[in-house]
Amino acid sequence: THGISWYPQYIDKKGFKNLRDRWKVNTIRLALYTEEYAGYCSGGDKKKLEELVVNGVEMATDLGMYVIVDWHILSDGNPNTHVKEAKAFFKKMSKKFKKNKNAIYEICNEPNSGTTWKEIKNYAKKVIPVIRKNSPKSVIVVGTPTWSQDVDIAAKSPIKNYKNIVYSLHFYSGTHKEDLRKRANEALKAKLPLLVTEFGITDASGNGKVNKKEAEKWIKFLRKNKIGFCIWNLSNKDESSALIRANCKKTNGWTDKNLTTQGKWYKKL
Numbered sequence: 001t002h003g004i005s006w007y008p009q010y011i012d013k014k015g016f017k018n019l020r021d022r023w024k025v026n027t028i029r030l031a032l033y034t035e036e037y038a039g040y041c042s043g044g045d046k047k048k049l050e051e052l053v054v055n056g057v058e059m060a061t062d063l064g065m066y067v068i069v070d071w072h073i074l075s076d077g078n079p080n081t082h083v084k085e086a087k088a089f090f091k092k093m094s095k096k097f098k099k100n101k102n103a104i105y106e107i108c109n110e111p112n113s114g115t116t117w118k119e120i121k122n123y124a125k126k127v128i129p130v131i132r133k134n135s136p137k138s139v140i141v142v143g144t145p146t147w148s149q150d151v152d153i154a155a156k157s158p159i160k161n162y163k164n165i166v167y168s169l170h171f172y173s174g175t176h177k178e179d180l181r182k183r184a185n186e187a188l189k190a191k192l193p194l195l196v197t198e199f200g201i202t203d204a205s206g207n208g209k210v211n212k213k214e215a216e217k218w219i220k221f222l223r224k225n226k227i228g229f230c231i232w233n234l235s236n237k238d239e240s241s242a243l244i245r246a247n248c249k250k251t252n253g254w255t256d257k258n259l260t261t262q263g264k265w266y267k268k269l
Helices: 013-023 046-062 079-096 117-134 151-155 178-189 212-224 261-267
Strands: 027-033 066-072 103-106 140-142 165-172 194-200 229-231
Touching: 013 046, 013 261, 027 046, 046 066, 046 079, 066 079, 079 103, 079 117, 117 140, 117 151, 151 165, 151 178, 165 178, 178 194, 178 212
Parallel strands: 027 066, 066 103, 103 140, 140 165, 165 194, 194 229
Antiparallel strands: none
16 A cells, blocks of 8 residues: 555455455555654554554455555654654554464564664564564564665674564665665575565656566566565555556556556556
């Protein structure tokens, strides 16, 4: 999804089912922004946002899909800014979904603005135990520095003493190319488990021209290395990384004419 505070209408069971049945999608990522306008930690309606997350998890579960609960830090940069709120949120969610084997917890979307791996690790060591108390085996995704690109740095000092921890790699094919794949390969050689919780075939802004040629190289790389991937984003925002055209108001039952260039490309994968 895009930010669920801005596009709550896409928490739609029929829409999820369309993605599962027609697009072969098996995972829904619920993006809960923390600090942007109406974010969870910046004046947003926490109760309403939590209800959207819960509804999204339950819909995906009913459909036999994986679901990623995404603590979507972005403008806050450093996840430690809202570590207290993160601990409380994940305590609540992991308790509610402790029996859900399909629930995945992404504890910090894209650390940025110079946030170091050491700082991210310190944050993770505070949040992971909260989840593990309620859900001992669930997969937990930890963001990496520089908008979740520095997986090679994380590989040199991974989080220890916990199982089922994976590390996020994000890319946009219009910006990130062979250099980032080489760094990902370094992480893989060091046996660091990766999950692409966000990618697009546009430039890194989420807008601009699409780059299908480079996107195909990425997909080949991910499939070769058996790395899962989630595309950004399920919305009709007027930008090229949205899957739905801006003039389409439907939240399910989309036809090809309702899709953007990226949407059509992804549906055919």
